[in-house]
Amino acid sequence: MITINNLNFGYNKKKLLFKDLSMQLSAGHIYGLLGKNGAGKSTLLKNLAGLVYAQSGKMDVLGFDPAKRQPALLSQICFIPEEFYLPAVKIDAYVKANAAFYPNFDHTYFANLLAEFDIPAGQKLIDMSYGQKKKLIIAFGLATQAKFVIMDEPTNGLDIPSKAQFRKIMASALTEDRCIIISTHQVRDLDNLIDTVIMLDENSVALKASVEEITNKLCFKRVKEIDDTIIYAEPSLSGYNAVVPNFHDEDSKLDLELLFNAVLTQKNKLKPIFN
Amino acid sequence: MNNTFNIQRFGLLLKRQWLEFGKIFLITVGVALGVIITFYTFSLWDVFFAERPSFSQRDLGFREPLFIIFGFLFITVISSSYFAHLGQKPKAIIDLMIPASTFEKFLTGVFFTTILSVASFTLVFYLADLAFVSKVRSSFATVSNVTSYTDARGQVTETVDNAMYFFTKNFPEKFKSLFIMVPFFVTSVFLLGSLYFNRFHYIKTAISVIIFSGVWSFILYNTGRLLFEGKIMIEHDRQNFKPTDAGAELAIFAFFAVLTLIFWTIGYIRLKEKQV
Numbered sequence: 001m002i003t004i005n006n007l008n009f010g011y012n013k014k015k016l017l018f019k020d021l022s023m024q025l026s027a028g029h030i031y032g033l034l035g036k037n038g039a040g041k042s043t044l045l046k047n048l049a050g051l052v053y054a055q056s057g058k059m060d061v062l063g064f065d066p067a068k069r070q071p072a073l074l075s076q077i078c079f080i081p082e083e084f085y086l087p088a089v090k091i092d093a094y095v096k097a098n099a100a101f102y103p104n105f106d107h108t109y110f111a112n113l114l115a116e117f118d119i120p121a122g123q124k125l126i127d128m129s130y131g132q133k134k135k136l137i138i139a140f141g142l143a144t145q146a147k148f149v150i151m152d153e154p155t156n157g158l159d160i161p162s163k164a165q166f167r168k169i170m171a172s173a174l175t176e177d178r179c180i181i182i183s184t185h186q187v188r189d190l191d192n193l194i195d196t197v198i199m200l201d202e203n204s205v206a207l208k209a210s211v212e213e214i215t216n217k218l219c220f221k222r223v224k225e226i227d228d229t230i231i232y233a234e235p236s237l238s239g240y241n242a243v244v245p246n247f248h249d250e251d252s253k254l255d256l257e258l259l260f261n262a263v264l265t266q267k268n269k270l271k272p273i274f275n
Numbered sequence: 276m277n278n279t280f281n282i283q284r285f286g287l288l289l290k291r292q293w294l295e296f297g298k299i300f301l302i303t304v305g306v307a308l309g310v311i312i313t314f315y316t317f318s319l320w321d322v323f324f325a326e327r328p329s330f331s332q333r334d335l336g337f338r339e340p341l342f343i344i345f346g347f348l349f350i351t352v353i354s355s356s357y358f359a360h361l362g363q364k365p366k367a368i369i370d371l372m373i374p375a376s377t378f379e380k381f382l383t384g385v386f387f388t389t390i391l392s393v394a395s396f397t398l399v400f401y402l403a404d405l406a407f408v409s410k411v412r413s414s415f416a417t418v419s420n421v422t423s424y425t426d427a428r429g430q431v432t433e434t435v436d437n438a439m440y441f442f443t444k445n446f447p448e449k450f451k452s453l454f455i456m457v458p459f460f461v462t463s464v465f466l467l468g469s470l471y472f473n474r475f476h477y478i479k480t481a482i483s484v485i486i487f488s489g490v491w492s493f494i495l496y497n498t499g500r501l502l503f504e505g506k507i508m509i510e511h512d513r514q515n516f517k518p519t520d521a522g523a524e525l526a527i528f529a530f531f532a533v534l535t536l537i538f539w540t541i542g543y544i545r546l547k548e549k550q551v
Contacts, residue, residue, distance in 0.1 A: 051371060051551040069547075070278040075374035085365040087295045097291040101284070101374040 001027045001179050002048065002148065007057035009040075009047060016055070017043055019203040027147070028176045032194030033183040034260055039200040041183040042082065045150050048181070049079045062147060075102050078141035082153040086133055088126040091119075095140065102144040110143035116165060131157045138166070142173050149173070149180040155189040167193045187256035197256070199263050207263050209274055211254050217273050219246040220255040231269045232262035245273060279376050288375045288383050296387055300353065300395075307349050308399045314341050315407040322411060330415050332437040335408070339445065342400055349396045350458055354388040354465035355477040358546070362473030367551045377547045384546075385539065389462040404441040411438045453524060456531040463538035470545040 002025040010016035017040045025031060035041045046052045047059065050066030050073075059066055064073035086094065091114070099105040114121055117135040125133065134157050141149065155163050170193055174180060181198075184190055197214065199207040209217075223230065224239040233242040241255065243262045263270060318337045322330050360366035373380070415438070425431050468480025 046551060049372065051368060053548070053550060069371065069377060071281070071284060071374040071376050072276045072278055074372060077372065079368065079372050081365065081368045083365040084369055085363070089294060093294060097294045098373070100287050
């Protein structure tokens with residue numbers, strides 16, 4: 001569905017953010033895009049949406065080159081940016097002006113999402129809080145029925161109940177022909193939502209693996225003492241939270257935060273496991 | 276799906292842009308109307324409210340500079356603000372992701388900044404002029420509005436209507452193509468400025484135009500002097516100068532048309548290459 005081949009990109013020609021980055025994304029998945037500040041999460045999403053242009057490399061999004069910004073592709077992309085601007089109009093007027101661009105826009109679904117997010121339909125956008133506006137553009141984006149959903153820090157600004165609603169809505173929004181990629185640095189917000197983890201570090205993809213693959217190969221557990229088998233551990237109240245190779249096919253729940261820190265600090269130990 | 280131009284999508288885009296740009300546009304038109312009315316009221320105050328009202332052609336002499344200077348300001352302000360929001364990340368993302376082609380987005384910009392802004396300023400000026408000049412004509416209905424003189428043979432010759440409506444007096448019949456092309460050219464420059472700069476679009480465009488014109492004039496003057504000084508004769512024959520020469524008008528029209536097309540093309544490419 002989406003193919004990136006040898007992508008080279010940098011805001012400065014001398015300092016590249018991505019060097020020969022390659023990756024494939026398939027329909028029917030929710031990808032979680034993780035990385036340190038400045039690792040290039042938002043930039044990768046902008047590359048996928050055609051909002052920035054790569055120095056070299058090839059990108060194929062739903063059979064189109066995103067850099068050409070063709071309406072046929074744009075109508076199949078739902079991009080929820082971290083920072084956004086909405087005009088000072090009522091929700092109805094906003095929908096009337098924008099929904100017509102999306103041939104599959106589902107007005108009933110949009111109304112249901114607004115109700116679920118607890119946003120009054122007749123409200124003026126200027127009177128809404130940042131969190132409410134965010135929920136509105138998420139609802140609008142999902143109602144477009146776009147095949148490729150890109151979300152940059154979608155849970156920023158959402159209150160605790162809204163985060164739970166967001167996870168529920170996103171889980172139900174995944175269909176077989178839809179690909180969703182969510183970037184965040186608040187990894188706990190993506191718990192139980194994503195099925196594949198993509199981690200960016202040092203100009204390239206440090207890890208791309210499904211949750212199932214990760215939990216098959218690694219075990220996340222609490223240990224009392226550190227030994228040589230442990231890949232990465234963090235002190236906790238009753239010992240250590242540790243990542244260890246899953247030699248005995250143990251069942252464990254993926255701890256995204258622990259995995260994230262393990263990937264960043266123990267790259268050499270993890271590489272052979274996932275290659 | 277045609278990915279370059281689709282009339283239905285273009286219509287949708289015009290409606291969508293009106294939702295965002297329309298409010299600012301209408302406010303600007305309102306301000307323009309206010310300024311024009313203020314100028315007319317201030318200039319014709321004595322004509323209407325003096326103890327012994329009198330009227331002469333000079334009382335309406337402010338109209339030409341007002342139309343040219345304020346009209347220039349109006350269309351350039353509108354043009355330089357149209358794509359200005361693309362310099363701000365939150366606004367640019369939403370706009371660039373709208374499923375319409377770059378060509379349609381640019382064409383919408385041309386429609387709002389060139390056609391709509393020029394037409395609305397002309398209309399606003401026409402209406403204000405119509406109202407005030409009609410008032411003048413009705414106030415002095417009993418007095419002749421026409422300047423006339425009697426020659427040596429005692430023949431009375433009427434020269435001009437003193438209270439002509441602005442567009443009757445200045446209707447650019449002879450130079451109509453030029454009068455259309457100049458606003459197009461001016462708006463194309465400022466529209467490009469709104470795409471090229473990320474902040475302070477108007478001032479930066481104005482400074483760029485001044486610098487470019489200065490450098491260009493300097494080069495032209497000195498090149499001409501270097502090439503032709505002492506080699507060709509320049510006649511100062513005003514009597515044979517024909518300002519209505521169709522060839523000259525066509526040449527000037529073509530010159531501005533080509534420049535406008537060049538600026539629009541650069542603007543379109545700039546919009547296409549716009550990154551967030």
